[in-house]
Amino acid sequence: MTRNFDSFGRIERHERASRSFEKVRAGFAASAAEETSLLAFGNGCSYGDSCHNDAGLLVPMRSVAAIESFDPATGILQAQAGVLLSEIIGFVAPHGYFLPVTPGTRFVTLGGAIANDVHGKNHHLRGTFGCQLESLELLRSDGVQYHCSLHENEGLFAATIGGMGLTGVEKSAPGIWPILMRCVASR
Incomplete structure (x- = not known):
């Protein structure tokens, strides 16, 4: 097609x-x-x-855009690569959470944010999107799915973050951080 x-x-x-x-x-x-x-x-x-x-x-x-799980106690979200950051924010914000790093548009997919290792205005404090990831599931061209993290398949994990999609197709679990304020002070 x-x-x-x-x-x-x-x-x-x-x-x-x-x-x-x-x-x-x-x-x-x-x-x-x-x-x-x-x-x-x-x-x-x-x-x-x-x-x-x-x-x-x-x-x-x-077409692969499901939020698979979210644990409000830990702030860990498991989602597929096609989910938009706006969808993640809309899902976790009512629980008092927000993404620690967001680029200039919220219409980026989770997989795209990982593949491009996007940054936000708080780069000097939080680093890039990839710095927030705990782990990811990577489907490689050999048909094998790998669990990758800082402690398992570390090389694939590092190469996938900012790897422009060249290491495979990912499903990932970013860490989500608590919102510090629920309201804005105004005068």
């Missing part, structure tokens, strides 16, 4: 072949045999052409 994919950086619209995540999961081996490259495509909020794959297929990740 082909469709148009736009990017945030006003790069010329491109029509690319796409494949659903379900087909990718089932067909990684077939893609490798065909020597077809696959690249995850989030919500198209990357500047430039980083979310385009001229030589292969794009995998639209917005």
